[in-house]
Every structure is written in structure tokens, then in C-alpha cells.
Amino acid sequence: MLIFAIRINVSQSNANPFKESFRDGAGWVDQMPGFISNHVLRPVNEGDPYVVFTIWTSRQDFINCVRSDAFTKGHAQSGTLPKDAFSQSNKLEMHEVVQDSTRPDLPPEPHGGPFKMH
Amino acid sequence: MLIFAIRINVSQSNANPFKESFRDGAGWVDQMPGFISNHVLRPVNEGDPYVVFTIWTSRQDFINCVRSDAFTKGHAQSGTLPKDAFSQSNKLEMHEVVQDSTRPDLPPEPHGGPFKMH
Numbered sequence: 001m002l003i004f005a006i007r008i009n010v011s012q013s014n015a016n017p018f019k020e021s022f023r024d025g026a027g028w029v030d031q032m033p034g035f036i037s038n039h040v041l042r043p044v045n046e047g048d049p050y051v052v053f054t055i056w057t058s059r060q061d062f063i064n065c066v067r068s069d070a071f072t073k074g075h076a077q078s079g080t081l082p083k084d085a086f087s088q089s090n091k092l093e094m095h096e097v098v099q100d101s102t103r104p105d106l107p108p109e110p111h112g113g114p115f116k117m118h
Numbered sequence: 119m120l121i122f123a124i125r126i127n128v129s130q131s132n133a134n135p136f137k138e139s140f141r142d143g144a145g146w147v148d149q150m151p152g153f154i155s156n157h158v159l160r161p162v163n164e165g166d167p168y169v170v171f172t173i174w175t176s177r178q179d180f181i182n183c184v185r186s187d188a189f190t191k192g193h194a195q196s197g198t199l200p201k202d203a204f205s206q207s208n209k210l211e212m213h214e215v216v217q218d219s220t221r222p223d224l225p226p227e228p229h230g231g232p233f234k235m236h
Contacts, residue, residue, distance in 0.1 A: 002162075037220045040216040042213060043214075044230065045212065093163075095160060095161055096160045100157050113162075
């Protein structure tokens with residue numbers, strides 16, 4: 001199981017448009033094979049980023065998603081957000097799930113080595 | 119719904135003891151009221167932190183946990199990890215869940231203002 005997170009620094013004044021954009025635009029991901037879930041998180045403390053993360057059955061499912069036409073199309077939609085909504089570049093993070101309390105029998109995701117989006 | 123994350127930079131040589139420590143020691147959290155789930159994540163790319171996050175039904179449930187005897191006792195156990203396993207101090211992050219694809223009818227967690235552990 002794999003988690004892919006986008007960590008986004010949004011200036012306070014643009015926080016609401018950001019949230020609406022994600023609520024409206026993220027539905028396409030649910031249809032991808034191996035997709036488990038998607039969360040949108042608002043930081044409690046100033047200076048921490050918004051986080052959008054998706055959970056995948058395996059690294060291969062995530063890679064298949066990134067290479068799909070649906071991915072390109074879905075990201076074109078989120079381009080409607082004003083450029084100055086981002087006070088820094090997004091940070092992408094990928095983690096292998098070692099333990100999930102809701103699935104005690106899940107074997108840890110094998111270590112697949114580094115991965116870069118671009 | 120609230121997510122509390124500990125982001126831990128572990129030097130490569132100590133990565134395995136770290137994981138074992140968490141697998142053995144994190145069971146007490148499951149018993150706390152309002153606890154939903156706990157995940158332990160291994161970074162795919164060098165320089166990214168290990169992440170341990172717990173999901174709570176509400177901010178109040180998390181605060182009750184932090185103030186409990188079980189919390190103090192549970193954290194005493196994880197003190198068995200060698201000090202040099204941490205290349206920097208841990209970073210704590212708290213996020214309010216705005217959207218969870220597995221619970222489409224979940225209302226976004228209300229904005230509760232800043233929170234500091236210490």
C-alpha cells in the first residue's frame with residue numbers, strides 16, 4: 001500500500017478557493033484501478049501546508065494512474081486556481097505503508113526505491 | 119475528523135530499529151475513545167521523513183488522549199529508541215479533515231484554531 005501526498009502552501013486569503021477547487025475536481029481519481037481513498041486536509045497551525053493525499057493498493061497502481069489520460073485531464077482542471085494562491089512550490093511526497101491499524105494482516109509495502117514525478 | 123502526524127527524520131542506519139519500535143509499541147493508542155486509525159509510513163525518497171499519523175473522530179478526542187495516563191505511559195516505551203536515530207527534532211502536524219472519499223457525507227471538521235503540544 002502506498003500514499004502519495006501533495007503538500008501545498010496556500011496564502012490565507014486564498015484558502016477558500018483552494019478547498020472548493022479540490023472538492024469539485026478530485027472525483028476522477030476515485031475511478032482509477034487500485035485507488036483506495038483520497039483526503040483533503042486543512043492545517044491547524046499557521047505555516048503548515050494543506051495536504052491532499054491518495055492511498056493506493058500498490059506503487060504500480062499509482063504509477064499507472066500518473067501515466068493515464070485521466071490524470072492529465074484531471075490536472076488541467078485544477079489549473080483554474082489563481083497562481084498567487086501558492087506561496088511556495090508544492091512538495092510531493094511518497095510513502096510506503098509499513099503498518100495500518102485497520103488492516104493488521106497487511107504485509108508492509110516492499111521497499112521500491114526512489115521515485116521522481118518529473 | 120482530525121489527523122495528528124509525527125514527522126521523523128531517521129538516519130538510514132537506524133531505520134529498521136525505528137520501524138520495529140513502532141510496530142511493537144503503538145497498540146495502546148487503539149484503545150483510546152475516538153481513535154479511528156494509525157499508520158506508519160516509510161519514505162520512498164531520501165530526505166523525506168518517516169511519518170506516523172493517527173486519525174481521530176474529533177479534536178476533543180485527540181486532546182483527551184494527549185492528557186491521558188495511557189499517553190504518558192505509551193511514550194515512555196518509545197524512549198527505548200537510540201537518541202542518534204533522530205537526525206533532527208520531530209515535527210508535529212495537526213490537520214482538520216475537509217474531505218474523505220470513503221465518507222462522502224462527512225461534514226468538514228470545523229476550524230478549531232491553532233494548537234500547540236507544549
